[in-house]
Amino acid sequence: MSIFDHPEFDNHEEVVFCHDRDSGLKAIIAIHNRNLGPALGGCRMWPYASDDEALTDALRLSRGMTYKSALADLALGGGKSVIIGDSRTMKSDALFRAMGRFVDSLGGRYTIAEDVGVGVDDIDIMGQETAHVAGRGGDGVGDPSPATAYGVYKGIQAAVAHKLGHASLQDLRISVQGVGAVGYHLCRYLHQAGGKLVVTDIDVESVRRVVEEFGAEAVDLEDIYDADVDIYAPCALGASVNDETIPRLRAKIVAGSANNQLAEARHGSDLAERGILYAPDYVINAGGVIHVSYEGGTFDAARVRSHIGRIGKTLTEIFERAASKRIPTSDAADRLAEERFGATKLGPSVAA
Numbered sequence: 001m002s003i004f005d006h007p008e009f010d011n012h013e014e015v016v017f018c019h020d021r022d023s024g025l026k027a028i029i030a031i032h033n034r035n036l037g038p039a040l041g042g043c044r045m046w047p048y049a050s051d052d053e054a055l056t057d058a059l060r061l062s063r064g065m066t067y068k069s070a071l072a073d074l075a076l077g078g079g080k081s082v083i084i085g086d087s088r089t090m091k092s093d094a095l096f097r098a099m100g101r102f103v104d105s106l107g108g109r110y111t112i113a114e115d116v117g118v119g120v121d122d123i124d125i126m127g128q129e130t131a132h133v134a135g136r137g138g139d140g141v142g143d144p145s146p147a148t149a150y151g152v153y154k155g156i157q158a159a160v161a162h163k164l165g166h167a168s169l170q171d172l173r174i175s176v177q178g179v180g181a182v183g184y185h186l187c188r189y190l191h192q193a194g195g196k197l198v199v200t201d202i203d204v205e206s207v208r209r210v211v212e213e214f215g216a217e218a219v220d221l222e223d224i225y226d227a228d229v230d231i232y233a234p235c236a237l238g239a240s241v242n243d244e245t246i247p248r249l250r251a252k253i254v255a256g257s258a259n260n261q262l263a264e265a266r267h268g269s270d271l272a273e274r275g276i277l278y279a280p281d282y283v284i285n286a287g288g289v290i291h292v293s294y295e296g297g298t299f300d301a302a303r304v305r306s307h308i309g310r311i312g313k314t315l316t317e318i319f320e321r322a323a324s325k326r327i328p329t330s331d332a333a334d335r336l337a338e339e340r341f342g343a344t345k346l347g348p349s350v351a352a
């Protein structure tokens with residue numbers, strides 16, 4: 001397996017392979033770029049089928065964090081880590097302590113936080129070995145999901161204003177695919193704003209909760225793409241915007257929390273050609289990283305909320321740039337991020 005020829009390698013600064021025999025830890029930490037500051041990014045625990053699959057995820061996700069933090073007005077670089085293993089059966093104190101020691105060995109170049117399969121409790125264990133953790137429980141900032149949902153909500157408001165010319169979400173119909181941690185809180189915000197919800201999830205209990213609490217209409221998993229809605233909010237897994245689903249979408253806006261919503265980059269152009277406004281995923285879902293970036297300092301909830309609220313302004317700038325340059329919003333977001341983090345400048349020497 002070659003790193004430098006890997007299709008997902010994009011001038012990453014550092015890729016660390018971590019192994020601890022006693023605990024069975026196998027992990028990869030990838031630092032993409034630190035031009036804007038030390039790298040911050042979540043740790044994903046997943047039963048990858050191969051080492052290459054894990055490496056692919058680490059390279060791709062860490063690059064995404066560079067772009068996300070640059071557009072979230074954070075003085076942070078992009079990094080991410082993956083632990084190879086099943087989070088339901090393979091978690092242990094020893095495993096997370098070992099991971100914490102690896103993070104510590106990087107001397108602050110990378111700060112670790114939650115991602116799929118890794119929660120606040122796990123962060124707290126790693127925090128016993130290193131100070132370079134974010135999203136701790138107790139006096140830490142905790143679970144970022146409600147903050148992510150708030151950012152998505154503000155992003156939907158900006159998209160609605162740009163595309164539909166509405167100042168409010170009252171009576172707009174929004175489909176939410178995946179009503180887990182982020183999707184649930186997003187439904188709450190949308191319901192409070194007068195939106196009408198259409199939801200789906202593989203977890204029956206999660207669906208029941210939003211039907212009961214927010215009067216959502218539940219549909220079968222596949223029917224979410226055909227729903228007669230104004231906005232489609234993907235909040236489950238990635239790649240739900242693809243060749244098969246795009247022709248079915250009746251929404252005028254795609255705006256949700258899921259990472260990597262476009263199956264391929266060209267699907268950003270396909271959405272634009274159909275007149276569907278896409279709120280680039282890493283811009284609209286940055287509420288969580290903004291939230292955890294406040295770990296360790298004085299947590300002023302109003303200040304953090306106002307910072308997250310700026311996601312709407314950034315999206316509006318991206319929508320306007322895309323319209324004036326006649327490019328897809330996904331491309332406009334990439335260009336703006338690259339301007340901000342200086343994609344052409346390599347390495348930490350320019351960090352000062």
Ligand code: NAD
Nearest residue numbers: 144145148178180181182201202203235236257258259288
């Ligand atoms: P979660 O696991 O709590 O929720 C995801 C939900 O999607 C679950 O309820 C799951 O049952 C459901 N689901 C899975 N496959 C589905 C399918 N095919 N159809 C319908 N539902 C399906 O995760 P989360 O923390 O809410 O994150 C949701 C998405 O947002 C993920 O893509 C995640 O990477 C992204 N995200 C989350 C955060 C955060 O702060 N949690 C931050 C940025 C991005």
